[in-house]
Amino acid sequence: MARNITYREALNEALAQEMERDESVIVMGEDNAGGAGSPGAQDAWGGVLGVTKGLYHKFPGRVLDTPISESAFIGAAIGAATAGLRPVAELMFVDFMGVCFDQIYNQAAKFRYMFGGKAVTPVVIRTMYGAGLRAAAQHSQCLYPLFTHIPGLKVVLPATPYDAKGLMIQAIRDNDPVMFFEHKALYDLAGPVPEESYALPFGEANVVREGGDVTIVTLGRMVHTSLEAAGRLAADGVQCEVIDLRTTSPLDEDTVLESVEGTGRLVVVDEAHPRCSIATDISALVARKAFGALQAPIEMVTAPHTPVPFSKALEDLYIPDAQRVANAVKTVTGWTR
C-alpha cells in the first residue's frame, strides 16, 4: 500500500528491505552510521543527509563507517563485490570522484570485459549531485555524463521517491556496477511509495506527462522543472510530452525517438554542463535517428559552461529554471524556416 514518504525515506526503506532480504548486502561510507570510535552515539548521523539512518542497529556489523579515504573504501566495496558481497558504498558528493575515480572506471567498470566475462561486480555507489544548496563549486556538480561515457557502468538518476525506491532495489539486485545519483535538492520531496518491495527495470524511461506538440527529454531534478514549465505552457495551449530518462546507461532510445516521431520538436533539459552532456547525447541521437521527423532545430536547456557559483544571485541563474524551459519550448514551436 502506498503512503507519502520522502525521497530520503524511500531510499532508506529500499536499503533496509534489501538488507533484510539478502544478508550479503552491506552499506559503507563516511559517517554512514556516524560516530565510529567516538564516545557518543555510534549511529549519530546515518550519512550526512540521513539516508542510512537507523540501519546500523537493525543490521549489526553490516553498516560500516569509513575513514575519509574514498579510494580505499570505494575500492574495497568493489573488491568485496567480486568476492560475493553486494556492497552499497556512499561517495558522499559526486564531486569527490576525483580522489577515487580509478577504482570506479579502471577497475569496477572493466573487470567483466577485461577478464573475459569471468567477473561479476555487483556494487552500488550512491552519490549526491546537483546544485541548489549554495554548496559552491566542489559540492554541487552533476558529473553523471562522465560516468555515462564509461562502458561497464550503469548510471541511474531517480527523480521521485517512487523511482528512488524501485531503482535502488534494482541497483542492489543488479549484477553490474551501478552509479546511483541522488539529487541533494530532492531528499525532502514527498510522494506516494508502496510499502512492499519492488524493482524498476533500468533502461525504461518514464513518460511523466503526455502531449503532442513538443517532446521534453530530461532527468533527475530537472524532471520537476520541466513539469512546471509544461504546466504553464499547457495554459497557453502548448502540449508538452515530458520524458524522464531515469537511467542514462542503459538509455531508453526508443521512448525518446517514438515521442519525437510524434511531436517533431525536441527540447532537452539537463542540469549538467552543455558540452559532452546528456543534452548533447540525446540531441545527437534524435538528429541521427529521427531527422526526418524534426520540424525545428533541437533546443538544449543546460547549466552554463562554468563552475557552480556560490552566491544565491548567481546560483539561481546557473540552474535551469521553468522559465528557460518554457522559452526553449516557445523557440521550437515558433520556429519557421
Place this chain on the structure above:
Amino acid sequence: MTQTAEGKALSRERLLSAYRMMRTIREFEERVHAEFATGEIPGFVHLYAGEEASAAGVCINLDDRDTIASTHRGHGHCIARGVDVGEMMAEIYGRKTGSCHGKGGSMHIADLSKGMLGANGIVGGGPPLICGAALAAKIKGTGGVGVAFFGDGGSNQGTTLESMNLASVWNLPAIFVAENNGYAETTSSTWSVASDNIADRAAGFGMPGVIVDGFDFFAVHETASEAIARARAGGGPTLIEMKFTRYYGHFEGDQQTYRADEVAHARAELDCLKRFAGLVTQTGELTRADLDAVDADVAALIDQAVEEAQAAPLPTAADLLTDVYVRY
C-alpha cells in the same frame, strides 16, 4: 630460525611444489622474453623473473578461501595461484583461448575462480580491492585472507597508503606485500621512497612491518606464513617488504641504461632457484634428480603452452561487443 631449520619444517611434497612453482615462473618468463624478441607477442609485457620466491613463498600458504591482487608484473603471481599456464600464454598472445579470451592481455590476466583478482595496469590499483576481498572474508567468516602485491612504485601511491590505514581501522585479514625490486620503471626506489624502507611505513598504520630477503624462499615463506596465520586468527594486517631485483627491464624492450650491472651478480650469487636447490640438496631433502625431473616437466609444459598459443584462434568480431555487462 635458520634457513635449514625452516627448510626441514616443510614436507618433501611442499618443497617440490615450491620448486615447481618457482621454476614454472622462471621458465615462463624466460620463454616470454625470448618469444617477445621475435615480434610475435603484442603490447606491453613486464617480466617477473628474479622475483619468484616472493610469489611462491607467499602463495604456497594460501588456499581457496583466499584472494590476491597483483600488478602489471603479474605472471608470477598468477602461476603461484594456480592459473592455467596454457591459458596465460594464450592470453599473452591475444588468443581466444586465453585466460580472458584475448580481451585482457599480459597486464590483466585474472582467474577469480583461483582467487586471483587480476594483474592490474594501474600502479596501486590492487590494495583497495584486497581490502574488499578481506572484508568479504571477514563478514562471511570464511577465515580467508586477501593479499595485495605491489611494487616500490605502488608503495608511493595514495591508494596503497589509504588501504593500509583502512585495513588496520577495520582490522582486516589483509597482507600487503611490497615487492621492492629497486626500480619503478627507471626510477630508483632509493630515491622515490622517502623512508629508509617501505616496511618502516607500517608503524604509521598500526601494523607490523617486516623486511625480507626476497631471493630467499624460506625467509619469505616463514614471514608470510606467520602473517597469514595471524590474519586468519583475527590479528589484522601485516606489511612485508621484499628486497630483490628484477632480471629484466621495466617492460620488454627496455634498454635498462639506468641500471648498473646488478643483474649478473644477482643471477650468479643471489638467485632464488639456485639458493633453493643448493639448500635442499645439501640437506638431502630433495635430490638433484628430483629437481631435474621438475625442470624437464616444466620445460615441456612451457613448450606446449607456446605451441598451443601460437596455434590458437584469435577472437572474432563477435567477441568485440560481448561481456561488457552481465545484462544491459
